[in-house]
Amino acid sequence: MAGHSKWANIQHRKGRQDAKKAKFFTKAAKDIILAAKAGGGNPDDNATLRLAIQKAKAVNLPKDRIENAIKKGTGELAGGDLAEILYEGYGPGGVAMLVEVATDNKNRTVAEIRHAFSKHGGNMAENGSVSYLFNRKGVIVFLKDKYTEDELMEVGLEAGAEDIIDDGDSFTVHTAPADFMAVQQAFADAGMEYESAEFNQVPETFIPVDATVGKKVMNLFDALDDNDDALNVYMNADLPDDLFDGED
Structure with missing residues (x-):
């Protein structure tokens, strides 16, 4: 089931670049605006917004900026015309x-x-x-020094994961977009901490x-x-x- 995705080095490089620039606040806010614009401002009913908020919190976007971004997306504040x-x-x-x-x-x-x-x-x-040449996937990354492939398979496959990829220092779990939140929640319920969880365009x-x-x-x-x-x-x-x- 496992294979090398050839993507880890690109994503690692991207992570290091993003860590050096303040722009990630702007990106996080835009993600929230777009998610709220498309599916409403309630994260309980909008899985994409819920994920965008999770990512914003991970980069320490202030609470008031998260709330303002949601309001821009729903039209309560100006600035959501993206x-x-x-x-x-x-x-x-x-x-x-x-x-x-x-x-x-x-x-x-x-x-x-x-x-x-x-x-x-x-x-x-x-x-x-x-x-x-690309497929939109849910992508959840775990470090190898925390979990084995068997441990990830036991939880992930039962929740609907499609594949588990060996990326050298990490394992990457792929899901269909519709199953992403359920798989992510299954790992969280099992107490398994991931390094990142997001939607990506994965090359074929x-x-x-x-x-x-x-x-x-x-x-x-x-x-x-x-x-x-x-x-x-x-x-x-x-x-x-x-x-x-x-x-x-």
Whole structure:
């Protein structure tokens, strides 16, 4: 059942980048606004909002900013007029890339995203030409030094998990979007602490790249991720394990 997802190094790098920038507050607030806008402001009835609030609390977004973001999403406060857009493109080496954004100015954002692709050796693509290479999944990550694969399988499979992936230092549990909250809750009820739990676009296949191309791909990834309107960036690059050796 287990296999190497080739995603851990990308996500680890992304986590380190996010930890260095104050922008994660803005991202967390936008996630809440979009969730409340789509499904209402009551987290008990809106699983997506409940997850967005969990993630906001994990990055210590203040309570008043969480509450204001919910109100913006429901229209009680101004500032909730955001459009959620998925941009598609290719990076160096033919790596497929998706960029999820939330913006109040589509023209500005698409120009900035297109510039980032062009500057770093990539190009934007038509809608649907890249997204079919990815599947939206619930993704729950556990450190290996806390739990065994058998322990995760015992709880996860009974709750509806699809797969458990060996990612080197961690195990990644994949779920269908509809089963995500139930699986997450099952782990919580079992007292099993995870490192992260979120929805991701998971590649169906990965493109191996060498260190030279990998660095170019990551330069593009970082440029896209640093965009003020970007919520998430995904790609199907199989990066060399030692690409980030020596980095903080």
